[in-house]
Amino acid sequence: xxxxxxxxxxxxxxxxLIFISMSVSISAIFLISAISxxxxxxxxxxxxxxxxxxxxxxGIADTFFSDINRSFAEPIAKMxxxxxxxxxxxxxxxxxxxPIVGIYGVSEGRFxxxxxxxxxxxxxxxxxxxxxxxxxxxxPSAIVLSKKTFHVSGVxxxxxxxxxxxxxxxxxxxxxxxxxxTSIFLVSLNDLSKSDAVLKEIGMLGSDLxxxxxxxFIDSYxxxxxxxxxxxxxxxxAFLMGILGIVSMMSMVVNDRKGEFGIMRSxxxxxSVIIFKLLSxxxxxxxxxxxxxxxxxxxxxxLIKHADKFQGYINGEITAxxxxxxxxxxxxxxxxxxxxxxxxxxxIDPMSLIQKGGA
Amino acid sequence: MKIVATGLExxxxxxxxxxxxxxxxxxxxxxxxxxxxGSGKTTLLSxxxxxxxxxxxxxxxxxxxxxxxGSIDAFRRRHIGFVFQFHYLISYLTLRxxxxxxxxxxxxxxxxxxxxxxxIERLGMRYSDEVxxxxxxxAAIARSLINRPSVVFADEPTGNLDTKNALGVYxxxxxxxxxxxxxxxxxxxxxxxxxxxTIIEMEDGxxxxxxxx
Ligand SMILES: Nc1ncnc2c1ncn2[C@@H]1O[C@H](COP(=O)(O)OP(=O)(O)OP(=O)(O)O)[C@@H](O)[C@H]1O
Ligand SMILES: [Mg+2]
Numbered sequence: 001x002x003x004x005x006x007x008x009x010x011x012x013x014x015x016x017l018i019f020i021s022m023s024v025s026i027s028a029i030f031l032i033s034a035i036s037x038x039x040x041x042x043x044x045x046x047x048x049x050x051x052x053x054x055x056x057x058x059g060i061a062d063t064f065f066s067d068i069n070r071s072f073a074e075p076i077a078k079m080x081x082x083x084x085x086x087x088x089x090x091x092x093x094x095x096x097x098x099p100i101v102g103i104y105g106v107s108e109g110r111f112x113x114x115x116x117x118x119x120x121x122x123x124x125x126x127x128x129x130x131x132x133x134x135x136x137x138x139x140p141s142a143i144v145l146s147k148k149t150f151h152v153s154g155v156x157x158x159x160x161x162x163x164x165x166x167x168x169x170x171x172x173x174x175x176x177x178x179x180x181x182t183s184i185f186l187v188s189l190n191d192l193s194k195s196d197a198v199l200k201e202i203g204m205l206g207s208d209l210x211x212x213x214x215x216x217f218i219d220s221y222x223x224x225x226x227x228x229x230x231x232x233x234x235x236x237x238a239f240l241m242g243i244l245g246i247v248s249m250m251s252m253v254v255n256d257r258k259g260e261f262g263i264m265r266s267x268x269x270x271x272s273v274i275i276f277k278l279l280s281x282x283x284x285x286x287x288x289x290x291x292x293x294x295x296x297x298x299x300x301x302x303l304i305k306h307a308d309k310f311q312g313y314i315n316g317e318i319t320a321x322x323x324x325x326x327x328x329x330x331x332x333x334x335x336x337x338x339x340x341x342x343x344x345x346x347x348i349d350p351m352s353l354i355q356k357g358g359a
Numbered sequence: 360m361k362i363v364a365t366g367l368e369x370x371x372x373x374x375x376x377x378x379x380x381x382x383x384x385x386x387x388x389x390x391x392x393x394x395x396x397g398s399g400k401t402t403l404l405s406x407x408x409x410x411x412x413x414x415x416x417x418x419x420x421x422x423x424x425x426x427x428x429g430s431i432d433a434f435r436r437r438h439i440g441f442v443f444q445f446h447y448l449i450s451y452l453t454l455r456x457x458x459x460x461x462x463x464x465x466x467x468x469x470x471x472x473x474x475x476x477x478x479i480e481r482l483g484m485r486y487s488d489e490v491x492x493x494x495x496x497x498a499a500i501a502r503s504l505i506n507r508p509s510v511v512f513a514d515e516p517t518g519n520l521d522t523k524n525a526l527g528v529y530x531x532x533x534x535x536x537x538x539x540x541x542x543x544x545x546x547x548x549x550x551x552x553x554x555x556x557t558i559i560e561m562e563d564g565x566x567x568x569x570x571x572x
Contacts, residue, residue: 267435268436269460270433273432351410
């Protein structure tokens, strides 16, 4: 039927307001979810590169604070089912003019997980640069970290934004820089069914060690929980704001259109038919707002991705799942926003509706 | 359809505007409700036509309470036509779409003949603010008649019409009335008495007199 479109055109000012408020809140939900999801998935992807098991210091709040003895790598490597153990130092330091850059000290075995685009892997006193930071610093031949100069031996490209905006060096240099033996071990297995046994053995190796499968580590990682919770909270708030906006706008619309609904009731249209008409109007708006918000969000994410300021650290993606989730949220927003005022109005006698509002 | 009202009272807030109305309307009759402004004609008509719930009292339709008819919406659609004191067409729909919105499926092919009968067949594509007051009112009347309802309620249907058009509307009502539709028309207009077979006089919320011809 064309009636919903006609009704929307008649109420075009309020239609526009509802459309804008929906677009804004849907974009907010898209962006906050995509960006926080991006941070989590980048970091998880980094840990998952040859890591079935992660070993950290027991009871630390963040991998940045973890400090374990490198020499445990050897006994772990000998355990049944273990393919390879690599040590990784996770640190951060300023690199002029950037205020903070991720620094990765890695054992030699792990170098080959960085895809070189030029140069060679670093020796002592040398570093690899991610392609993003290399571009930001305009292809330097050396960088200074904690007053020490490191030569750039090569550049690598990584899909993981953290790494692409970071600096990679040997484990020894990393250890000196951050005064620790190593931060974590990434243990890869030949045989995933052995993982429980390996976890147990590592636990017995030293009272200071904590081993988890990468998946359970990621699930329980505090930083991720904080990011996820805050994004959920902000997302929920955007959702509520959206609903409130629509409810208040729709109650104005319903109020304006009391007379019209009264007439519809008087000619025998049931409240459900009227609510359905109103719903089809809001659903049209919701679908348009969803489409526009999707487009806007993709645009904003693309801009962020290429903004030098963020060095690729912020890298959100609108996944199919997110798309479906937000779509459902948009429809629910429209449903609740319409049903509440419409049901309220449908309880009033037609004559009272007609007397209270014109057509 | 026979309509019987017993002990009808109605309040707007604390103000009582109907004070114990008893009346009975015969099927196929043409009833006029007359009375001064504020005497309660619109209120009574709204209650009899199911558009307003009375504060007190009952109305039966063919000896059945409204609740026994099943869905109130279906009952309205099938049995009740209402012509309001002001036309009350939906402004974003054309005259024809307004009539079609009310029409039940089997009456859709009656829309054009009925519009022709009311002399508005050429105005179907126009919106209500693009036609004259009389034309609007005729569209509203067409809407009330389209489903061949058992009862048509009309509240000052000729209030905005000149004498010639007003007589035309009453003639039309009488024609339909001969085809077995019951008409209940509220009006100040004493001319209505020439068409009605029953005249109910209202005064200050009570029925002062009922006369039959
Ligand atoms: N929605 C309302 N709220 C409060 N009072 C109302 C309302 N509708 C009508 N009234 C009052 O109820 C009384 C009867 O009103 P009603 O409209 O039934 O009279 P009427 O006979 O149709 O008058 P008119 O000939 O002017 O149309 C009047 O005093 C009026 O002021
Ligand atoms: Mg009146």
